[in-house]
Amino acid sequence: MLKKKLLITFSISLFLGAFYSCNQIVGSTTTANAVETPDQKPEIEEPVQQDTLYLMDKLDSLNRNLIVFPAVDSLNKIEPKQAKRNLRDSIYRELNKKDKHIYLTFDDGPLIGSRAIDSIATAKDTKLSAFLVAKHANMSKRLKNDFERYSKNPLVECYNHSYTHANNRFHAFYSNPELAVADFERCEEALGLKQKIVRMPGRNIWLFDDVRRVDLTSGSQTADLLGANGYRIYGWDVEWKIHGLSGNPVQSVNEIYTRIRTMLGNKSTLKPNNIVLLMHDDMFQNKKGQQLLSGLIDSLKQHKDYHFEFISTYPHKY
Ligand SMILES: [Zn+2]
Incomplete structure (x- = not known):
């Protein structure tokens, strides 16, 4: 119950703002890797923008207030990619409960x-x-x-x-x-x-x-x-x-x-x-x-x- 209470529903604009900034972080990390460790295989990135659009499209089809997202604090403590995955899973879980x-x-x-x-x-x-x-x-x-x-x-x-x-x-x-x-x-x-x-x-x-x-x-x-x-x-x-x-x-x-x-x-x-x-x-x-x-x-x-x-x-x- 307490765990549930930790999850809050927040506005879509706040969510998308957080999501876009996550993408920026992912982008800058990739560039840094390419310069500093040229011998390393560059990390294969997910198509960030497409993912974002995809999730936005899914969200668009819903009453956004029904979706429960993890609290902002918990999003900040985890890796951006993981945060994105968690968010997607959260959306899918909510969708799966519906007709x-x-x-x-x-x-x-x-x-x-x-x-x-x-x-x-x-x-x-x-x-x-x-x-x-x-x-x-x-x-x-x-x-x-x-x-x-x-x-x-x-x-x-x-x-x-x-x-x-x-x-x-x-x-x-x-x-x-x-x-x-x-x-x-x-x-x-x-x-x-x-x-x-x-x-x-x-x-x-x-x-x-x-x-x-x-x-x-x-x-x-x-x-x-x-x-x-x-x-x-x-x-x-x-x-x-x-x-x-x-x-x-x-x-x-x-x-x-x-x-x-x-x-x-x-x-x-x-x-x-x-x-x-x-x-x-x-x-x-x-x-x-x-x-x-x-x-x-x-x-x-x-x-x-x-x-x-x-x-x-x-x-x-x-
Ligand atoms: Zn026909």
């Missing part, structure tokens, strides 16, 4: 497979996010019905994955941002989508709040134009692949489940304690694939601190 948020996202529907996904959402009472291609909904009566099932299901939220899916010629599509944006607007209108939430075909791009992360620059101008028009764009942290026709997974349920656990554990997702999984509707055309999806949901549900969320609520903070 984790999982976003199961399905692209390219409605397609064969969408109806089964819709049924699994209901059977498992699990929220799913569907990024839809409007052209597919107009391809047949069956697919139109499948889209309507999605839109009526309170456990499924429907978002924009463009009208044409770029006709799968992504580079050409994104070379004309105005036309590309018009394609997303056409999708929104055709499906009557209520939320301005997009996933860009063929691109893992994130653009919302102060986040802008682009995987391939050919989509960046379109992303910025969508952003200027009030859209939020979401990519993914991890993709699960299954061969649609055979139902054979590229990654087994256990592999993808372990990946999700590992990424949540080592904070390698875009936002800590939030993980976005990408799947495609046509992966679940047959029983085999559908059983795998049910199996993954069951595995994840074993964790009482895991919660399934709609991407419209991304990211969850504390």
Whole structure:
């Protein structure tokens, strides 16, 4: 108890001030070593600035007042690098105590497979996010019905994955941002989508709040134009692949489940304690694939601190 009392919560500015000065000390020590002991192997430094940015990013995702840092006195008595490690561990410990948020996202529907996904959402009472291609909904009566099932299901939220899916010629599509944006607007209108939430075909791009992360620059101008028009764009942290026709997974349920656990554990997702999984509707055309999806949901549900969320609520903070 007394030990706990020794730990205090102090303001982020004080913390960052201490942290920056730690970095300066580390930097000057390295220089001194290089001059005074040239024969010695220079000490390999961690990428200090990146670490700092990384931790700041993690902190940014939290209600900072919930984090308990070691008292200033105890930070001063230990080595700067050790202090940094302690701080990171302290942040991770706090994060590990909190709820984790999982976003199961399905692209390219409605397609064969969408109806089964819709049924699994209901059977498992699990929220799913569907990024839809409007052209597919107009391809047949069956697919139109499948889209309507999605839109009526309170456990499924429907978002924009463009009208044409770029006709799968992504580079050409994104070379004309105005036309590309018009394609997303056409999708929104055709499906009557209520939320301005997009996933860009063929691109893992994130653009919302102060986040802008682009995987391939050919989509960046379109992303910025969508952003200027009030859209939020979401990519993914991890993709699960299954061969649609055979139902054979590229990654087994256990592999993808372990990946999700590992990424949540080592904070390698875009936002800590939030993980976005990408799947495609046509992966679940047959029983085999559908059983795998049910199996993954069951595995994840074993964790009482895991919660399934709609991407419209991304990211969850504390
Ligand atoms: Zn797609």
